[in-house]
Amino acid sequence: MTSDTANPIEIDLFTALEDKGLRKTSARSAVLTRIESANDAFTAEQLCRDLPEVGRATVYRTIRHLVDAGALCKLPILDGAPMYSIARVEHHHHTICSKCGAVGEFRHSTVERVMRSLGKEIDGEIVGHRMEIFIICNQCLSGANDGG
Amino acid sequence: MTSDTANPIEIDLFTALEDKGLRKTSARSAVLTRIESANDAFTAEQLCRDLPEVGRATVYRTIRHLVDAGALCKLPILDGAPMYSIARVEHHHHTICSKCGAVGEFRHSTVERVMRSLGKEIDGEIVGHRMEIFIICNQCLSGANDGG
DNA sequence: CGTTTTATTGATACTTGATATCAATTAGGA
DNA sequence: TCCTAATTGATATCAAGTATCAATAAAACG
Ligand SMILES: [Zn+2]
Ligand SMILES: [Zn+2]
Ligand SMILES: [Zn+2]
Ligand SMILES: [Zn+2]
Numbered sequence A, B: 001m002t003s004d005t006a007n008p009i010e011i012d013l014f015t016a017l018e019d020k021g022l023r024k025t026s027a028r029s030a031v032l033t034r035i036e037s038a039n040d041a042f043t044a045e046q047l048c049r050d051l052p053e054v055g056r057a058t059v060y061r062t063i064r065h066l067v068d069a070g071a072l073c074k075l076p077i078l079d080g081a082p083m084y085s086i087a088r089v090e091h092h093h094h095t096i097c098s099k100c101g102a103v104g105e106f107r108h109s110t111v112e113r114v115m116r117s118l119g120k121e122i123d124g125e126i127v128g129h130r131m132e133i134f135i136i137c138n139q140c141l142s143g144a145n146d147g148g
Numbered sequence C: 001c002g003t004t005t006t007a008t009t010g011a012t013a014c015t016t017g018a019t020a021t022c023a024a025t026t027a028g029g030a
Numbered sequence D: 001t002c003c004t005a006a007t008t009g010a011t012a013t014c015a016a017g018t019a020t021c022a023a024t025a026a027a028a029c030g
Helices: A013-017 A027-037 A044-050 A055-068 A108-118 B013-019 B028-037 B044-050 B056-068 B109-120
Strands: A072-075 A084-088 A093-097 A102-106 A123-138 B074-075 B083-086 B095-096 B101-105 B125-135
Touching: A013 A027, A013 A055, A027 A044, A027 A055, A027 B056, A055 A084, A055 B101, A072 A093, A072 A102, A084 A102, A093 B056, A108 B056, A108 B109, A123 B074, B013 B028, B028 B056, B028 B083, B028 B101, B044 B056, B044 B074, B056 B074, B074 B095, B109 B125
Parallel strands: A093 A123, B095 B125
Antiparallel strands: A072 A084, A093 A102, A123 B125, B074 B083, B095 B101
């Protein structure tokens, strides 16, 4: 979450669709603008609620395109709809606040090294991994988020 | 179903329900027997299909009880119903074959140590984590599993 | 610019996974 | 055995997400 290093490789959502050869339409623009304006994780239904002028099908389709293009991460939530967050760095993992649901990204070279070293211990060929860290975020720890 | 090595701390499914003060009924027994007989991960719908004599609601309720008791792991699958597997060891992670869906368990002290050490790098208080390793299992690598 | 072509949209219906309801049944103790 | 509370399961309902397809809008063409 520090940014002393150069800008993260934030993939522009519009560019992501363009690169897939998809047309720029007003419905899609509305969805992308909504996603970029609030830079927090969201569910598909949240977008639908926030964008009543855009059809449900289009919201779902646009999300699928973005996930497909690697511009959005889809992260599975036990007991509930998956959440989506803008993919700011190439490979990374997520922190999820168990209280407010806030999603963050992190990268850690040691984690990746350990994952790679696991090859010897595991039957079969490793092709990928996924990891989520559950936290109580600083906001929630400081009691800022009381009203539910 | 081999058990030449010592039994892991397998939590008996019946005991798990008993400890929750739940009655032993024929419907529940059918579900538990089905889960234990095939020691592979499964979905709720698979159980329903395999146990037409047990009501759908009961299947789902029984699974929920077992997850609640810690006897089953619920693991979220992107694009699909969650899978369940018997929890044989206290804290562990899963390997999932990307080809056939086979689920395995593993534990690795280094992984846990790294996860613990992550505290300094992450905003907020860590309360847990989840991790899945995606593999191509040996079965699938050896081409044994061709027919789909 | 107007025309043509093709992708996109979105209301609707549907699918799937899962839960709520509640009368009938059953387990287990007195 | 009888009593009572827990359990069951058919059914309805909910929720997330997809398929359909006529109407619409974007880009390409001239
Ligand atoms: Zn929080
Ligand atoms: Zn990683
Ligand atoms: Zn496999
Ligand atoms: Zn762990």
